[in-house]
Amino acid sequence: MIxxxxxxxxxxxxxxxxxxxxxxxLTVPDNSxxxxxxxxxxxxSTLVRCIALLDRPTSGVxxxxxxxxxxxxxxxxxxxxxxxxxxxQHANLFDSRTVADNxxxxxxxxxxxxxxxxxxxxxxxxxxxxxxxxxxxxxxLSGGQRQRVGIARALxxxxxxxxxxxxxxxxxxxxxxEILDLIAAxxxxxxxxxxxxxxxxxxxxxxxxSVSLLEDGRVVESGPLTEVVGAFGSRLSESLLALxxxxxxxxxxxxxxxxxxxxxDGELSALTTASRHFGVDFPVVAATVERLAGTxxxxxxxxxxPPLSPDEVVGYFSANGVQAGVTATxxxxx
Amino acid sequence: xxxxxxxxxxxxxxxxxxxxxxLETLLMVGVSGVATVxxxxxxxxVLFVTQPGGLAHNRPxxxxxxxxxxxxxxxxxxxxxxxxxxPFTRWIVGTSIGPIAASVSLTIAAVPFFARLVxxxxxxxxxxxxxxxxxxxxxxxxxxxxxLLPESAPALVAGVTTTVVTLIGYSAMAGLIGGGGLxxxxxxxxxxxxxxxxxxxxxxxLVVLVQLVQWAGDAVVxxxxxx
Numbered sequence: 001m002i003x004x005x006x007x008x009x010x011x012x013x014x015x016x017x018x019x020x021x022x023x024x025x026l027t028v029p030d031n032s033x034x035x036x037x038x039x040x041x042x043x044x045s046t047l048v049r050c051i052a053l054l055d056r057p058t059s060g061v062x063x064x065x066x067x068x069x070x071x072x073x074x075x076x077x078x079x080x081x082x083x084x085x086x087x088x089q090h091a092n093l094f095d096s097r098t099v100a101d102n103x104x105x106x107x108x109x110x111x112x113x114x115x116x117x118x119x120x121x122x123x124x125x126x127x128x129x130x131x132x133x134x135x136x137x138x139x140x141l142s143g144g145q146r147q148r149v150g151i152a153r154a155l156x157x158x159x160x161x162x163x164x165x166x167x168x169x170x171x172x173x174x175x176x177x178e179i180l181d182l183i184a185a186x187x188x189x190x191x192x193x194x195x196x197x198x199x200x201x202x203x204x205x206x207x208x209x210s211v212s213l214l215e216d217g218r219v220v221e222s223g224p225l226t227e228v229v230g231a232f233g234s235r236l237s238e239s240l241l242a243l244x245x246x247x248x249x250x251x252x253x254x255x256x257x258x259x260x261x262x263x264x265d266g267e268l269s270a271l272t273t274a275s276r277h278f279g280v281d282f283p284v285v286a287a288t289v290e291r292l293a294g295t296x297x298x299x300x301x302x303x304x305x306p307p308l309s310p311d312e313v314v315g316y317f318s319a320n321g322v323q324a325g326v327t328a329t330x331x332x333x334x
Numbered sequence: 335x336x337x338x339x340x341x342x343x344x345x346x347x348x349x350x351x352x353x354x355x356x357l358e359t360l361l362m363v364g365v366s367g368v369a370t371v372x373x374x375x376x377x378x379x380v381l382f383v384t385q386p387g388g389l390a391h392n393r394p395x396x397x398x399x400x401x402x403x404x405x406x407x408x409x410x411x412x413x414x415x416x417x418x419x420x421p422f423t424r425w426i427v428g429t430s431i432g433p434i435a436a437s438v439s440l441t442i443a444a445v446p447f448f449a450r451l452v453x454x455x456x457x458x459x460x461x462x463x464x465x466x467x468x469x470x471x472x473x474x475x476x477x478x479x480x481x482l483l484p485e486s487a488p489a490l491v492a493g494v495t496t497t498v499v500t501l502i503g504y505s506a507m508a509g510l511i512g513g514g515g516l517x518x519x520x521x522x523x524x525x526x527x528x529x530x531x532x533x534x535x536x537x538x539x540l541v542v543l544v545q546l547v548q549w550a551g552d553a554v555v556x557x558x559x560x561x
Contacts, residue, residue, distance in 0.1 A: 054465050078472075078473065079471070081469065086466070088466060092462040092465065095485060095560050096485050096487060097484070105480070106470040109471050138560075139560055139561050
């Protein structure tokens with residue numbers, strides 16, 4: 001498992017202090033994937049570099065299976081790094097080496113013998129589905145294949161933690177799906193604690209068990225995926241259940257109400273139930289449905305026509321344990 | 335044309351002096367070339383790793399080696415450098431005459447040149463590869479030896495080729511003050527004794543030599559380039 005506590009990184013630029021990380025805390029238990037999502041400039045890159053100790057954090061603790069990486073140096077740090085595999089956005093393979101020799105590089109550092117390195121590299125390449133390409137050079141592979149090699153290399157020393165820095169940001173959507181499925185499968189098979197840093201909601205939806213939203217160097221929202229998505233009005237909920245941008249409908253007569261419907265048994269019934277209760281139709285202005293971590297989430301924005309008031313409808317939903325809110329009351333309420 | 339070639343073939347300069355002079359040139363370029371690579375590679379690596387933000391950033395070492403060592407040597411024209419190094423050469427080799435003696439000033443002129451090429455080659459290696467090397471627990475030495483140098487091999491080999499070609503040019507100048515070789519032959523016979531046919535022949539030999547070096551260098555580059 002990996003635990004990050006109160007991580008801070010301050011850069012000095014001439015006379016100015018830049019707080020790139022301002023007290024970040026994260027915990028990723030074994031056999032789970034935690035996503036850190038944020039926009040450019042939120043501090044994602046700094047976070048990766050500080051956790052991987054490529055940059056030294058100003059203060060804070062980065063614990064990998066009980067060892068504080070910030071407290072050890074030189075030989076001890078190099079040994080501790082073997083417990084932490086890093087997957088980079090552009091794979092960062094060594095072009096001068098064959099695929100197998102790339103995967104064997106960390107074993108070479110660890111002093112593993114030639115024969116054992118070769119058999120372990122072959123085993124790892126089999127794990128990521130590239131057994132055939134062992135003797136190829138990275139330049140001969142596609143982007144997705146290169147990333148698979150990067151993942152195999154990160155797993156070479158049998159780490160407990162996998163740190164993935166934008167692992168799919170340079171890949172097309174289909175390849176993104178394949179790489180994410182591979183990461184999820186490896187997590188389950190090896191019991192890894194996986195920390196994925198990304199700006200892509202797809203990554204969070206597809207593989208994350210829990211997620212944190214990073215903004216200005218701070219974690220502003222965090223929790224298990226179903227919890228953050230199920231929190232009506234939260235930033236992560238609104239991003240993960242994004243509505244079409246043109247779905248304003250502020251000019252709608254009456255007003256609009258937004259409903260977050262959680263279908264634990266896979267059925268979304270809040271809207272029909274309400275419709276039957278009030279005996280009116282609720283025209284749907286915008287909607288999205290996602291199945292995340294085994295739960296179905298629906299986000300509806302519906303029009304409430306006079307004489308029914310939006311507040312009345314929200315009140316009904318709340319009384320029945322469904323989260324809802326008024327998004328617009330413009331238009332002609334008679 | 336046939337007359338010209340028959341005459342040239344019978345010329346004692348060609349029959350007696352050309353081959354030894356050619357070997358002297360090869361010896362000068364060979365000895366100074368090997369010495370330049372052996373000395374220049376570490377200097378280039380040190381220049382790269384000690385730069386600000388480098389693997390082992392060290393401002394004093396970088397400034398002393400870069401500004402004082404490399405830049406000053408490179409700003410002295412070779413013709414003046416080789417003359418001013420005569421006492422030093424005599425101290426090292428015991429004489430200032432002959433191809434081995436000439437190799438001393440050739441090496442001193444070429445090391446800073448090659449070191450800059452090495453530094454530039456290392457700078458071309460994507461920083462992400464160095465990050466990856468670090469993240470996997472490489473020591474600084476391992477990062478240089480197992481990652482930076484192999485990854486920059488194509489550019490390093492191209493740098494060696496450029497340096498050897500430059501050395502062939504300098505070796506002609508070194509020949510004038512006692513180094514011997516094709517440069518002296520061209521000067522003594524082609525220039526001072528008005529034998530333009532000798533001059534032309536030596537030019538042709540030098541052009542072919544440079545072409546061969548460049549071709550061999552390019553062949554090695556494509557062999558080590560897996561990008």
